[in-house]
Amino acid sequence: MSVAQKIAEIEEEMARTQKNKATAKHLGLLKAKLAKLRTELLIGGKSGGGGGGDGFDVAKSGDTRIGFVGFPSVGKSTLLTKLTGTFSEAASYEFTTLVATPGQLHYKGAKIQMIDLPGIIEGAKDGKGRGRQVIATARTCNMLYIVLDASKPMTHKKIIEKELYGFNIRLNAKPPGMLVRKKDKGGIAFTNTMSEKPRNLDLETVTAILREYKIHNCDVVLREDCTPDQLIDVLEGNIVYMPCIYVLNKIDAITMEELELLSQVPHYVPISAKDEWNFDELLETTWSMLNMIRIYTKPKGQIPDLSAPVILHQKNPTVEAFCMRLHRTLAKEFKHARVWGNSVRHQPQIVGLSHVLQDEDVVQIIKKV
Numbered sequence: 234m235s236v237a238q239k240i241a242e243i244e245e246e247m248a249r250t251q252k253n254k255a256t257a258k259h260l261g262l263l264k265a266k267l268a269k270l271r272t273e274l275l276i277g278g279k280s281g282g283g284g285g286g287d288g289f290d291v292a293k294s295g296d297t298r299i300g301f302v303g304f305p306s307v308g309k310s311t312l313l314t315k316l317t318g319t320f321s322e323a324a325s326y327e328f329t330t331l332v333a334t335p336g337q338l339h340y341k342g343a344k345i346q347m348i349d350l351p352g353i354i355e356g357a358k359d360g361k362g363r364g365r366q367v368i369a370t371a372r373t374c375n376m377l378y379i380v381l382d383a384s385k386p387m388t389h390k391k392i393i394e395k396e397l398y399g400f401n402i403r404l405n406a407k408p409p410g411m412l413v414r415k416k417d418k419g420g421i422a423f424t425n426t427m428s429e430k431p432r433n434l435d436l437e438t439v440t441a442i443l444r445e446y447k448i449h450n451c452d453v454v455l456r457e458d459c460t461p462d463q464l465i466d467v468l469e470g471n472i473v474y475m476p477c478i479y480v481l482n483k484i485d486a487i488t489m490e491e492l493e494l495l496s497q498v499p500h501y502v503p504i505s506a507k508d509e510w511n512f513d514e515l516l517e518t519t520w521s522m523l524n525m526i527r528i529y530t531k532p533k534g535q536i537p538d539l540s541a542p543v544i545l546h547q548k549n550p551t552v553e554a555f556c557m558r559l560h561r562t563l564a565k566e567f568k569h570a571r572v573w574g575n576s577v578r579h580q581p582q583i584v585g586l587s588h589v590l591q592d593e594d595v596v597q598i599i600k601k602v
């Protein structure tokens with residue numbers, strides 16, 4: 234039996250199994266088996282077809298990377314051409330795009346690499362078409378645009394999400410709030426640091442899942458009400474968490490009433506790639522979800538170069554993170570920094586490595602002599 238067949242078999246059994254307290258442990262076990270098989274597919278393993286776990290070979294450039302994922306002919310290539318000016322062929326027939334096509338957009342001083350990808354269909358992750366190559370490339374991105382055709386059924390969104398989930402991509406989610414610490418002896422300890430009782434996990438389910446991973450001595454500490462799937466994610470360890478915008482394209486082809494209904498979807502931005510409608514909102518939303526912060530450098534005796542900020546990805550980056558971004562050894566030679574901007578009261582202010590910077594601060598590093 235191939236890995237894909239084994240996966241299908243387990244998925245069927247899970248669908249047959251009723252969800253209740255008595256079956257929780259068994260379901261947890263099936264989920265763990267499923268995750269292991271998916272990882273086997275992902276890493277290449279013994280699976281047939283689909284081009285292995287490797288993505289398209291696209292050189293990284295710029296400060297961040299956004300991948301366009303969606304069914305065929307939803308308008309991904311049209312969008313790339315309009316946003317970046319890099320031509321990617323668009324046509325009314327499916328699978329026009331066969332390879333990854335990168336373009337670059339300059340926005341608020343940042344260089345954003347955008348990658349137009351071939352369309353995917355249901356079953357992509359298991360080797361249909363170029364699906365696995367597409368999703369493997371999607372895993373290398375900092376953010377995804379899931380492009381949807383507003384005039385097509387919204388079930389397409391679910392299908393794409395499922396394909397990405399099966400390739401260990403978690404959309405608009407944070408790593409689970411739990412600690413899993415393997416030890417040499419002492420058995421399995423399951424503790425909870427929340428004020429309320431956990432609703433989704435108990436010692437029995439945790440033990441069953443850990444056993445599937447051949448772990449017999451381990452501390453599991455809950456900081457949030459995590460699910461069995463989240464425990465499995467932590468054990469698998471190769472999960473990618475990334476922000477995603479549902480880009481609802483072709484709104485020029487639907488009525489206002491239909492558009493109103495579609496606006497219920499979270500993280501969605503309606504656009505028309507053809508008519509360039511609502512690109513402002515798309516880019517504003519992109520910027521805020523990427524959590525990018527611009528820091529301007531100021532060499533001694535010169536004015537800061539406001540056209541070329543250094544981009545940091547953390548929400549609250551420190552001066553140390555800024556130094557690391559500039560050069561690996563800079564933090565070691567660091568004496569102090571002068572900072573102008575919103576993060577300081579005095580302009581400039583002398584700060585140390587632990588100072589937290591804000592968007593558009595100007596920083597001058599003073600090295601030890």
Ligand SMILES: Nc1nc2c(ncn2[C@@H]2O[C@H](COP(=O)(O)OP(=O)(O)OP(=O)(O)O)[C@@H](O)[C@H]2O)c(=O)[nH]1
Nearest residue numbers: 306307308309310311323324328329330352506507
């Ligand atoms: N009405 C309308 N049509 C659009 C829009 N954007 C793209 N199209 C049309 O939709 C068709 C498919 O566009 P593509 O850009 O090739 O779509 P794609 O997602 O790249 O397709 P594949 O590469 O085949 O996966 C073309 O005929 C486009 O002209 C839009 O905003 N409105």
Ligand SMILES: [K+]
Nearest residue numbers: 306324326329
């Ligand atoms: K097309």
Ligand SMILES: [Mg+2]
Nearest residue numbers: 309310329330
């Ligand atoms: Mg295309």
